Amino acid sequence: MKFHHNLVTAIVHALQAIFIEQQYADKVIERILKSNPRWGARDRAFVAESTYNMVRWWRLLWFVLHETKAPEQPTEAELWQLFGVWALHHHGTLPNWTEVAGLNPTQIHERMNYARGVRALAESIPDWLDAQGSRELPEQWASSLHALNQQAEVVIRANTLKITREALAEHLQQQGIETRPIATDGLILQKRQNLFKTQAFQDGLFELQDTSSQQVAPALTVSAGMRVIDACAGGGGKTLHLAALMQNKGKIIALDVEAWKLKNLQTRAKRAGAHIIESRLIDNRKVIKRLYDSADRLLLDVPCSGLGVLRRNPDTKWKLSAEGLELVRTHQQEILQNYSPLCRQGGQLVYSTCSILPSENQQQIQTFLESQAGRFQLLSESTLFPDVTGFDGFYIAVLERVG
Structure with missing residues (x-):
């Protein structure tokens, strides 16, 4: 394969932005592609896919390069050599450039072979996260983790x-x-x-919208004319799906704590022709209290670790920490406790995450149902494992309010 120096320069700069400046990979790649409009489709694909893959295999590549963990502030020279490791591993060849001179192909292959025998290295994941997954999903973790390292389909x-x-x-x-x-x-x-x-x-x-994500809105079993609240609407992918399922009849109230996300949702709704969506910013407790007992259907697509969507957001595993995961779980339970009263008696609530960890899913529902606010009965729950479905990992629970 022939490598182009300017394209690899762009990849190195992308990695600097992602790991040194802590920017999100998708935004970094979007910006780089937008600033280089003359690149052809093949060049754009090479930059985007190579960057994502190097992010995905970040720990493995650093082990093969130096037999160490990735430094917090990698130098530009190190990132060029890291690309050399990736090029040799993925494409079977090294470019004849001074930046990658000195790399030893035999040594690289030997270290790669060793890494295959250590799961956290082979699957390129932090030790703490591998341990967490093993504890929570002892029988499913290895196959799920392997599936999450595959490139996501569009x-x-x-x-x-x-x-x-x-x-x-x-x-x-x-x-x-x-x-x-x-x-x-x-x-x-x-x-x-x-x-x-x-x-x-x-x-x-x-x-x-990934296939697994497309399973969430139908779980609400909405019909035309209903009053539906999407309490963690975000960018609105599931909100728009609900509008389509309701045939644009009824009302959907989209809530979020971020104004910019609701603004994006309004743009998307206009393009989709979904005119039954009303967005409201959660800027104080009164916004929620005014909506108590008003929803026929309530969607709580809560913030989560994002482990189920590592295939499309591989930088998540490097930005997440054990402490951060605990904060996420606390926030999930707070949302269940504080937002569930929006659902009227006899109405239904769907709790969903793009995670496969029981501590974010089944255990959260169990804790909620055992609490004073849990005046619901569980109708169904399912975990969509990526190794089983071939798509993103998701959890969907359907509950009915009985009190």
């Missing part, structure tokens, strides 16, 4: 307010974009490509 959801899945597939095919059907309204791209510039996206015919 999945879209047809916006049925404007088009059917079959008509969308045909429409995209006419533009040279091949897909195959999955889930109820989902399509998987046969080949990775940028869809945001397509006219179909601009017209609001689809949203990017």
Whole structure:
């Protein structure tokens, strides 16, 4: 394979932004691609995929390079050598550049072979997180972890307010974009490509949404005319799905503590033609109290560790800590306790996370049901494991308010 020096320079700069400046990988890559509009599709894919892969295998690559953990402040020279390790491992060749001179291919292969026998190295994950997963999922962790290191497929959801899945597939095919059907309204791209510039996206015919994420809104069993509250709406992917399932009839109140997320949701809703969504910023306790006992359906898609979506956000495992995970779990229970009264008696609540850890999922529901606020009965719960489904890891629990 022929490497281009300017493209690898961009990768090195991306890694500096992600690991030294602690920026999010997706935002860094988006910015780099936007600032280099002359790159062709192949060059853009090389930069994006190589950066994501080096982030994914960060610990393994550093072990192979120096037999040490990654430094907090890696130098630019070290990052160039780290790319050399990646190039040799992934592409089987080294570029003939001074930046990677001195690397020993035999030594690299020997260290790589050793690392394959140590799971935390082989799967490139922090020791504490490997231990946490082993404790919580002794039988499922190894296979799930391996699945989470695979590249995620690009999945879209047809916006049925404007088009059917079959008509969308045909429409995209006419533009040279091949897909195959999955889930109820989902399509998987046969080949990775940028869809945001397509006219179909601009017209609001689809949203990017993984298959597992597409299972959350249907779990609410909504129907036209209902009053639904999405209490942790974020960017609104599931909110938009609910609007489509409700056929744009009824009312959806989208809540969040971040104004910029609700602003993005409003933009997306306008593009999708979803006019039953009203966004409200949670800037004080009164916002929640005014909505007590008002929702036929309540969605609590709570903040979580994000372990179920490591395939598309591999930098998460390097930004998360044991202390951070504990704070996340505390916040999840607070949301259950404080927001569950929004659901009326006889209504239903769905609690969901993009995590596979029981401490964020089943154990949270058990704690909630045993509390004074837990005036609900559990109707169903399921964990979508990535090694079983081939998609993101998710947890979905459906509860009915009985008191």
